[in-house]
Amino acid sequence: MLKKVVQNRRNTKTKQMVMNVLEKSLSALSHEDIEQKLTEKIDRVTVYRILNGFCNDGKVHKIAGDDGKTYYSLCRHCTAEQHNDNHAHFLCTECHSIVCIEEPLAVQPVPKGYNVSSISAFLTGTCSKCNSTVLDQDRI
Ligand SMILES: [Zn+2]
Ligand SMILES: [Zn+2]
Ligand SMILES: [Zn+2]
Numbered sequence: 001m002l003k004k005v006v007q008n009r010r011n012t013k014t015k016q017m018v019m020n021v022l023e024k025s026l027s028a029l030s031h032e033d034i035e036q037k038l039t040e041k042i043d044r045v046t047v048y049r050i051l052n053g054f055c056n057d058g059k060v061h062k063i064a065g066d067d068g069k070t071y072y073s074l075c076r077h078c079t080a081e082q083h084n085d086n087h088a089h090f091l092c093t094e095c096h097s098i099v100c101i102e103e104p105l106a107v108q109p110v111p112k113g114y115n116v117s118s119i120s121a122f123l124t125g126t127c128s129k130c131n132s133t134v135l136d137q138d139r140i
Pocket of ligand 1: 061
């Protein structure tokens with residue numbers, strides 16, 4: 001009984017650590033990114049389990065990067081019942097960061113007989129951080 005309580009408490013703490021990493025990040029993070037940023041070593045399987053749990057709870061959504069990796073980003077308007085992540089993602093070609101564009105995407109007209117359940121889009125270009133380094137270099 002007592003052991004279970006301790007175990008639960010540790011799980012909560014671990015979950016909170018992963019959530020902190022995601023909350024602090026301005027861009028979506030891959031599994032490796034998250035592992036690296038954790039202040040305490042958490043095994044890979046546990047991190048996966050926590051991330052999947054967040055996805056099921058409507059707290060985090062997955063983004064498939066162009067490098068084949070899965071990236072995780074916080075949800076803003078989602079619940080455990082329904083994800084509402086119909087927004088575009090901006091992929092920076094310089095630093096390869098992925099950020100959520102919060103503006104909802106307009107649903108395109110689809111042929112008769114088709115049902116849209118979710119939409120996603122990637123915008124590529126250079127992010128504000130990379131653009132400002134270019135500006136800084138110009139100034140020198
Ligand atoms: Zn979501
Ligand atoms: Zn960038
Ligand atoms: Zn997103």
